[in-house]
Every structure is written in structure tokens, then in C-alpha cells.
Amino acid sequence: MDAARPNENDDNVTPLKVLAATLAPFDVKRENLIPILQTIQEKEGYLSPEAMKMVAKHLGVTASEVYGVASFYNQFRFHPPGKHQIKVCLGTACHVVGGEIILENFERKLGIKHGETTPDREFSVDRVACVGCCALAPVAIVDETTHGHMAPSKVEGILLGFQIEKERKEREKEQRESGSQQ
């Protein structure tokens, strides 16, 4: 057994060794906290509790302090990004035409708050500031696609689309498997 190995059965947790290597070049200085967190998030997409604990240890501060600082900034997320990333614009133009309502619709339909990820890791919802196409307000960006003139019915449509797509793929997979068995 390699003692340095983290819990391998959770393949979503980046091996702590990799994290340690990320931390190593940073001096033990409090002012490095934010650059370190940024680097980790860039590599892993979010700040896991394990990562925050390691950063705390590296800098000699408490994990609570790391969390307190990180949570101050919108740029840090504490949940892994979902397979489908939904970003709802709340820039000025979107805000005045009800961007909040669109965000709230996504949140309610998925049962999560912004900054969170559904338990099956399919979807994450985030709020973003102006994405630059105010004429289309309210805007949501889902994966790479920009959806303009959003409305609650469109929220439903988008999620339904993913659902149908997922079911189609599953059916195909089943057919392929049963086909190969025959």
C-alpha cells in the first residue's frame, strides 16, 4: 500500500499529491492565499474541502479562514461544475428585464441554488455579470449556447431538451448492448 495515496475509490477527488505539487511553489505567506485558490480552481474547476484544508495547512491558517476568504469572492465555487453549465446573466440589462426570475426558475427546477451542482453532477447553475449581448436580455448561457429573450417556458424547454437527449442516449446504449449480446 502506498500510504501517500488518497482515497482512490472517489475518482472525483483529485489526488492530494497533485494538490501538494500545486501548492509547493507558493511561499508560506498569507498574501498567497488568493493566488493559490485561483490556481487550484483553474486546475480543478472548484475548491473542494480537501483542497481548502491543504491550503490552510500550507499557509498555517485555519480552514475556516480559507473558507471565509474564498466565500467573499464570486469567482470561487465550492461545488464541482456540472456536466451542463448554466450561466444566467444578471448584468444591468438582464436584471431590469427579470434575469432574477430566470435564475430562480433554473434553481427551482433543478432544486439547487446558484453556485451549486445537482447531486447527479448533471447541472450547475451560476449567476454571471454582463455577457455582452444586452439586446437579447434576459440571457442564459447553457454550455456553449447563448439563449436570448429567456422566459420561464424556455427554461423548461432547455431542461426538457437535455432530459430527452439523455434518455435517447441511454436507449441507444441499451440497444447497442443488447445488440452485441445477440
Next chain:
Amino acid sequence: MVKLTIDGKEVQADEGKSLLEVCTDNGIFIPSLCFLKEMTNPPASCRLCFVEVEGLPKPVPSCRQSPAEGMVVRTDTELVRRLQRSALQLLLSAHHVDCRNCHANKRCALQNIAKFLGVGLKPKRLEPLAMEFPQEREHPNFIYDPYKCVLCGRCIFVCRKRTGYGVLTFARRGIDTVVSWFGADGPDSPPCDRCGECVNACPVGALKSKETVQAPMEAAGA
């Protein structure tokens, strides 16, 4: 020691103390939420403890003012009271007032100060702030209610002082600011002394102890 005048009364004071403490020591009530006398660098965040000092252009927070020889202080001018009432009303507009069901009822600093200043607990002048938090958070030792928290920071201060590192911290920002700790339900959190000092330091009903801290005698005896 220095000599100064507070509300027309001549008093002696230790220069090392804050003016707020000096007033309190001399039986003059100054509304305050965020100050503790152990603080060397008080945050002055509640904006309640204003007094007027002769020669200074504006009222100053007394928790951050040192007494000086010959200083003339007034604690009850109309200007001071107006500032205090506004600050209190702002705090109350972001507070879910429900005293009847609150464990701090009758020993709550907000109630006290409101009574002193003659401000209703549900000020009509200001719309209640629409805040959205996850209702309450449970730590193995206490329960935190963000809707009752006035963000004075006293719990964080005493926790840091006692443990030397601090289990508690402020998290998030602006209207979303809360007192928080690492790890969703505690076990991951930096080790907590279970001293209950945070709960005792809370001037309002935002921290409620669970059984573990309700029996400090037992804990000390064990």
C-alpha cells in the same frame, strides 16, 4: 490617569481604556453591540456608540476614542441620538424580529437599546430587507440563525482569542454575510473547544447552544 468631563460630570479615567468603557464605568449607558473591552482594535462596526467630543467636527464612535486630559464629552445630544436611532433602525430592518419565540427574549441587547432610544423593534420608516439565507446552521455545539445575527463579530473575536486560531469566521459578503465555519456539519471544522464562549458573547439571539454547552459544569468536571 486623566481628568475629563462627561455630560457635565468630572471623571477620572485610565488613558488605556476606550471612552465607551469610561462612560460605562461611570454609569452612563452607551448603546453598543460590537465592542468587548478585551479588544485592542475594536471593529466599530455597529455604529451605535457615538458621542460628541468638544473640538472634534463630528460625533465619533466612543469605542475607538481614547480619553484625554481636559476632554469634554457629551453622550446625549440630539445629533448623537439621531445617528444611534438610524443605525439601530437599519440593523432592525435586517433582523427577523420574533422576540416571543427567541431564546434571548428579555436579555437581548437589541431590545435594550431599542427601549433606551425609544425606537420600535419593527421600525415603519424602513422596509424590511429581503434576505435569503439557508435557515439555520448547526454546529455540533451550537445553532446559528443568520436572520437574528447583527454581524457584530463578537463570537468570532472570542473564539479566536480563546483557541488562538478561530473556528468561526465571517463568510460571503454584503447582504449575504454570515458567521460561518469550515465544513458543512462540523467534523471537518478546526477543533472546537466546546467552551460556549461564542454563545455567551452574542448580544442577541443568533447563537443557541446545544446540550453540550448547556452543561458547562459537567464539561469542566469531566
